[in-house]
Amino acid sequence: MRLRKLEVFFLKILDATLLSNLPPFEGIENQDLEDLLSLATSARHAKGQHIFDQGDDANAFFLLLDGHVRVVKITPHGEQIIARYISSGELFGIAQAIGRDTYPANAVAAVDCVVLSWPGTIWQQTVQRYPTFATNTYAMIGSRLQDAQDRIVEMATERVEQRVASALLKLANQTGRKTAEGILIDFPISRQDISEMTGTTLHTVSRLLSSWEQQGLVKSGRQKVTVTEGHRLLMVASGQNRD
Amino acid sequence: MRLRKLEVFFLKILDATLLSNLPPFEGIENQDLEDLLSLATSARHAKGQHIFDQGDDANAFFLLLDGHVRVVKITPHGEQIIARYISSGELFGIAQAIGRDTYPANAVAAVDCVVLSWPGTIWQQTVQRYPTFATNTYAMIGSRLQDAQDRIVEMATERVEQRVASALLKLANQTGRKTAEGILIDFPISRQDISEMTGTTLHTVSRLLSSWEQQGLVKSGRQKVTVTEGHRLLMVASGQNRD
DNA sequence: CGAAGCCTTGATGCGCCTCAACGTACGTGG
DNA sequence: CCACGTACGTTGAGGCGCATCAAGGCTTCG
Numbered sequence: 207m208r209l210r211k212l213e214v215f216f217l218k219i220l221d222a223t224l225l226s227n228l229p230p231f232e233g234i235e236n237q238d239l240e241d242l243l244s245l246a247t248s249a250r251h252a253k254g255q256h257i258f259d260q261g262d263d264a265n266a267f268f269l270l271l272d273g274h275v276r277v278v279k280i281t282p283h284g285e286q287i288i289a290r291y292i293s294s295g296e297l298f299g300i301a302q303a304i305g306r307d308t309y310p311a312n313a314v315a316a317v318d319c320v321v322l323s324w325p326g327t328i329w330q331q332t333v334q335r336y337p338t339f340a341t342n343t344y345a346m347i348g349s350r351l352q353d354a355q356d357r358i359v360e361m362a363t364e365r366v367e368q369r370v371a372s373a374l375l376k377l378a379n380q381t382g383r384k385t386a387e388g389i390l391i392d393f394p395i396s397r398q399d400i401s402e403m404t405g406t407t408l409h410t411v412s413r414l415l416s417s418w419e420q421q422g423l424v425k426s427g428r429q430k431v432t433v434t435e436g437h438r439l440l441m442v443a444s445g446q447n448r449d
Numbered sequence: 450m451r452l453r454k455l456e457v458f459f460l461k462i463l464d465a466t467l468l469s470n471l472p473p474f475e476g477i478e479n480q481d482l483e484d485l486l487s488l489a490t491s492a493r494h495a496k497g498q499h500i501f502d503q504g505d506d507a508n509a510f511f512l513l514l515d516g517h518v519r520v521v522k523i524t525p526h527g528e529q530i531i532a533r534y535i536s537s538g539e540l541f542g543i544a545q546a547i548g549r550d551t552y553p554a555n556a557v558a559a560v561d562c563v564v565l566s567w568p569g570t571i572w573q574q575t576v577q578r579y580p581t582f583a584t585n586t587y588a589m590i591g592s593r594l595q596d597a598q599d600r601i602v603e604m605a606t607e608r609v610e611q612r613v614a615s616a617l618l619k620l621a622n623q624t625g626r627k628t629a630e631g632i633l634i635d636f637p638i639s640r641q642d643i644s645e646m647t648g649t650t651l652h653t654v655s656r657l658l659s660s661w662e663q664q665g666l667v668k669s670g671r672q673k674v675t676v677t678e679g680h681r682l683l684m685v686a687s688g689q690n691r692d
Numbered sequence: 693c694g695a696a697g698c699c700t701t702g703a704t705g706c707g708c709c710t711c712a713a714c715g716t717a718c719g720t721g722g
Numbered sequence: 723c724c725a726c727g728t729a730c731g732t733t734g735a736g737g738c739g740c741a742t743c744a745a746g747g748c749t750t751c752g
Contacts, residue, residue: 279598279602281602281606282687283606283688285605285606287601287602287605287606289598289601303587303591304587304588304590304591304592304594304595305584305587305588305591305592306591306595310595310598311598334580337577340583341548344546344547344548344587344590345547345548347547347587347590347591347594348546348547348548348549348590349547349548350594351547351590351593351594351597352547352549352553354594354597354598354601355522355532355553355554355597357601358530358532358597358600358601358604358648359522359524359530361601361604361605361648362528362530362604362645362647362648363524363526363528363530363648365739365740366739366740367739396697396698396699397698397699397700398698402605404605405601405604405605405606406740406741407740407741407742408698408699409699409700409701409740409741409742410739410740410741412698412699412700412701413700413701413740415699416699416700416701427699428697428698428699428748428749428750429698444525445526608707608708609707609708610707639729639730639731640730640731640732641730649708649709650708650709650710651730651731652708652709652710652731652732652733653707653708653709655730655731655732655733656708656732656733658731659731659732659733670717670731671716671717671718671729671730671731672730
């Protein structure tokens with residue numbers, strides 16, 4: 207099943223319409239997209255594979271065509287923090303855009319992925335030639351900055367319970383797939399992953415999920431979470447569940 | 450003394466060399482700077498005054514010529530979080546750059562300030578006309594994104610003691626002024642301000658400063674902090690002070 | 693079938709918040 | 723210039739949220 211999905215992408219790989227519907231390339235002419243595509247390289251990355259690592263020379267930037275990528279920061283003490291998840295259609299590893307020459311985090315395939323990449327050297331000319339691409343990209347960076355600031359506020363003011371609930375809701379909204387039972391987060395995610403997104407421990411996440419499952423807010427299993435009662439989970443996220 | 454400083458600025462206000470040494474305008478021709486300046490408005494803001502507020506329509510962007518500006522986020526529950534301090538020479542309130550139409554935070558004069566502002570409508574044409582300005586600006590946004598990510602990692606992995614020490618060191622490096630006793634943070638900053646930068650309470654900050662003062666790492670008074678032993682404070686920040 | 697990875701659940705302790713009370717410096721108007 | 727009010731700072735006592743330590747069950751994969 208997964209293979210079939212990938213084959214479709216490879217068949218379309220030279221077709222500009224592949225890009226034209228993606229947010230970063232909105233508003234760019236088809237001919238220009240063809241030109242861009244001709245400079246790109248496509249690659250598969252198996253689940254768990256590192257696409258690049260924190261500190262590597264940033265000699266390319268990337269577009270995720272299919273799959274999910276986890277962006278992970280490593281602290282000097284070896285702890286991991288998940289900065290964000292990249293969904294298909296998103297740019298990532300765009301160190302050039304922000305004037306860096308090394309990547310600030312690891313990018314790891316959360317599932318098997320298909321990725322396009324361009325040499326970093328063409329970044330400057332690309333943003334200059336396609337102003338709408340530049341605008342789209344910087345708007346995206348802006349929204350990531352916002353996300354980061356919001357997360358700081360969250361970490362500073364909310365309890366673990368609220369942060370974990372928010373994180374699940376965000377994932378469900380971003381990448382959720384509707385099932386009979388509710389909204390399933392569409393890639394394997396462990397208790398530990400969730401704890402690394404929220405600044406807590408896997409133990410606490412496990413306890414929270416157990417408790418929420420008892421109350422019917424979520425259903426969860428091995429590397430799998432389904433939000434069944436978004437409403438009530440949202441109340442937990444906003445702290446309104448305390449008496 | 451402060452007045453004299455301001456007068457100097459007003460005398461120079463029409464001089465392009467005022468901008469030419471500032472990072473955002475590095476590499477732009479003097480004539481172009483004159484043009485830019487002719488579109489700008491200058492204003493004084495007394496200490497405590499709000500330059501703009503979270504949620505306001507973003508109809509201008511700003512350059513801080515003199516003073517210090519505190520960027521503050523307000524949570525739905527009314528708590529305040531200090532996102533960053535702006536030093537003189539920095540751009541701020543550049544919502545246009547990241548595709549926003551409202552400001553994401555309050556900007557408050559931490560001391561009496563002199564500020565240039567441009568109408569937001571000229572942002573697009575400005576970045577297109579002056580590519581180096583665009584590059585400089587987006588590099589700065591990138592470094593703010595980095596800062597934010599680093600702060601998330603800090604909040605997720607470090608204890609309060611370390612975060613407060615880091616915050617003081619960062620302030621001392623950014624805006625420190627050398628005195629006989631050590632490096633003085635060059636604007637009024639309260640225990641509460643520090644707590645709002647680090648996600649803790651003014652009580653805990655007070656206790657930490659008292660303890661550090663006893664150990665000779667800092668000297669502090671009302672709205673005033675001097676780092677006397679940066680070395681040892683850095684060890685606290687990195688957690689190496691625990692036995 | 694064994695090993696490794698993921699998950700659960702209990703017991704314990706401590707870091708830091710919360711609540712409380714009081715001291716001290718500033719500035720503002722009489 | 724003094725008196726008062728307000729903002730800022732200190733310090734103690736108590737308790738809670740969550741990390742930490744510990745042990746064991748379950749699934750998946752080679």
